[in-house]
Amino acid sequence: MQVLNDTDRFWAAREAPINLLQFDLTPRQRGWRRVHQAWQTLQTPTWRPFRWGLVGLIATQVIGLNAMAWQQSRAIDARKAEQEALLRQAFPQVRVVRDARTQMVRETEALRGGAGQVGPGDLEDLLGAVARVWPPGEPPLPNIRFEQGRLLLAGLSPPQRAQLRDRLAQDPVLRVAEDGDALQLSLRPDNR
DSSP states (O other): OOOOOHHHHHHHHHHSSOOOOOGGGSOSOHHHHHHHHHHHHHTSGGGHHHHHHHHHHHHHHHHHHHHHHHHHHHHHHHHHHHHHHHHHHHOTTOOOOSOHHHHHHHHHHHHHHHTTOOOTTSHHHHHHHHHHHSOTTOOOOSEEEEETTEEEEESOOHHHHHHHHHHHHTSTTEEEEEETTEEEEEEOGGGO
């Protein structure tokens, strides 16, 4: 049997797994103490392979994510180059390419309009939508104005405006907004 002085006996009691503190005397941060003990255990030399494995796993994940991001970036760049080549091939008069998709839509709309064909968002298309919901026997629309894909219906009485707005709002393709005492009708951007 070994004789211990007070300091050694205190440290031996502190390292013992038994804790006699109860009720109000129990430590409040028991979870942090366990985390601290687990951290101290992981610092021992027996856990060195685990630590190196964990570092290797994290490094592999970071390298893999960077490689995947680089691959996706290359795919996006290739798709943009494809779109630009298609735009230049289809419309050689376009000199500067900023947004290939938007420019292609604009050029196609210009060609369609130049050929005299009706397209989405034209006056005929929007008037057709209004004619489908216009109540029979009502007098014709008093004031119509069309500008760049928007049809303004003015001069309607408030009950007529409300009824027409409600009927037109049921069409998922149309966007209906009140502009003062007029209704503004246009196609939703995703339907152009």
